[in-house]
Amino acid sequence: MTHAPENDLPGSAAERDALLGAVHEAATQVRERTPLVQCLTNEVTVNLVANVLLAAGASPAMVATPGEAEELAHVADAVLVNLGTMGADHRASIRSTVAAAEGARTPWVLDPVAVGVLSLRTRLAAEILVHTPAVVRGNASEIRALAGLASAGRGVDARDDVDDALTAALAVAGRTGAVVAVSGETDLVTDGVTVVRLTGGDPLLTLMTGGGCALGGLVAATTAVASPLVAAVTASAWFNAAASDAALVASGPGSFAAAFVDAVHALTTDTLVERAAAGLRVGALTATGARA
Numbered sequence: 001m002t003h004a005p006e007n008d009l010p011g012s013a014a015e016r017d018a019l020l021g022a023v024h025e026a027a028t029q030v031r032e033r034t035p036l037v038q039c040l041t042n043e044v045t046v047n048l049v050a051n052v053l054l055a056a057g058a059s060p061a062m063v064a065t066p067g068e069a070e071e072l073a074h075v076a077d078a079v080l081v082n083l084g085t086m087g088a089d090h091r092a093s094i095r096s097t098v099a100a101a102e103g104a105r106t107p108w109v110l111d112p113v114a115v116g117v118l119s120l121r122t123r124l125a126a127e128i129l130v131h132t133p134a135v136v137r138g139n140a141s142e143i144r145a146l147a148g149l150a151s152a153g154r155g156v157d158a159r160d161d162v163d164d165a166l167t168a169a170l171a172v173a174g175r176t177g178a179v180v181a182v183s184g185e186t187d188l189v190t191d192g193v194t195v196v197r198l199t200g201g202d203p204l205l206t207l208m209t210g211g212g213c214a215l216g217g218l219v220a221a222t223t224a225v226a227s228p229l230v231a232a233v234t235a236s237a238w239f240n241a242a243a244s245d246a247a248l249v250a251s252g253p254g255s256f257a258a259a260f261v262d263a264v265h266a267l268t269t270d271t272l273v274e275r276a277a278a279g280l281r282v283g284a285l286t287a288t289g290a291r292a
């Protein structure tokens with residue numbers, strides 16, 4: 001079932017306050033519990049993903065070799081699966097690891113990099129989506145492609161608008177049971193009923209390779225300590241606030257990347273929630289488009 005974006009109606013102040021409280025608790029728990037996040041990520045951005053996870057307070061493990069990746073999925077607190085580069089070993093590990101994570105009830109997050117552009121990864125994404133991911137996190141073009149809608153995607157970067165992806169996000173959430181998080185100038189997070197939009201951040205995030213990949217990593221870390229919806233909202237808010245802080249001191253994309261990792265680390269949970277409150281809108285849908 002799909003919904004028109006205009007059927008997404010504003011939520012109450014109480015719902016918004018409850019979500020902000022849950023964001024505070026989730027960020028606190030990431031730092032207190034240091035979740036072990038197994039990352040099957042791409043060769044381009046692996047270092048940034050690990051550094052952002054460490055800066056946030058999580059413990060990354062880039063364990064992606066067939067034969068041991070599925071073993072760690074039983075022990076890890078969460079798993080990130082990123083389709084950015086598609087070597088044969090990576091594909092084999094992804095298949096066995098998502099099955100292991102599902103069996104062990106370890107939450108896992110899919111980042112469907114460039115799905116819709118290339119058929120090998122598009123087929124792999126469809127194949128693994130049946131293994132109950134907690135969150136699917138991608139840009140608007142990727143989420144549209146996952147839903148089987150026409151997408152303007154050409155490479156790893158989005159060519160579609162986040163608001164155009166709401167219908168697609170709802171379709172993917174309905175089909176997989178996952179929370180869907182769409183990143184862009186405004187981020188959108190939905191479980192198929194609640195729709196959260198977050199503004200903030202900085203365009204410099206798009207000139208640093210791996211912004212989306214690292215966001216997927218932080219979403220995964222947070223699924224270890226919070227519900228998938230709260231995890232995706234917390235990670236998005238954390239990125240938006242840290243990017244704004246980093247942009248104040250950076251002189252370009254290179255220094256921004258270093259400043260961004262510093263800002264992820266420096267952000268207090270109180271400040272994170274204050275900044276999230278300034279850029280967060282909560283809405284809800286029902287099957288008929290009426291207020292839930």
Ligand SMILES: Nc1ncnc2c1ncn2[C@@H]1O[C@H](COP(=O)(O)OP(=O)(O)OP(=O)(O)O)[C@@H](O)[C@H]1O
Nearest residue numbers: 139158183184185201202203205210211212213239
């Ligand atoms: N125009 C923008 N202004 C502010 N923040 C943005 C903008 N575009 C994207 N972002 C932020 O950048 C981060 C990464 O999102 P993006 O949509 O670029 O992911 P992606 O396309 O998957 O990136 P990647 O290149 O890592 O694959 C998110 O936190 C998002 O909110």
Ligand SMILES: Cc1ncsc1CCO
Nearest residue numbers: 042044084085113156210
């Ligand atoms: C640039 C690039 N190419 C394959 S994966 C990747 C990182 C952004 O998704």
Ligand SMILES: [Mg+2]
Nearest residue numbers: 113156212213
């Ligand atoms: Mg991406």
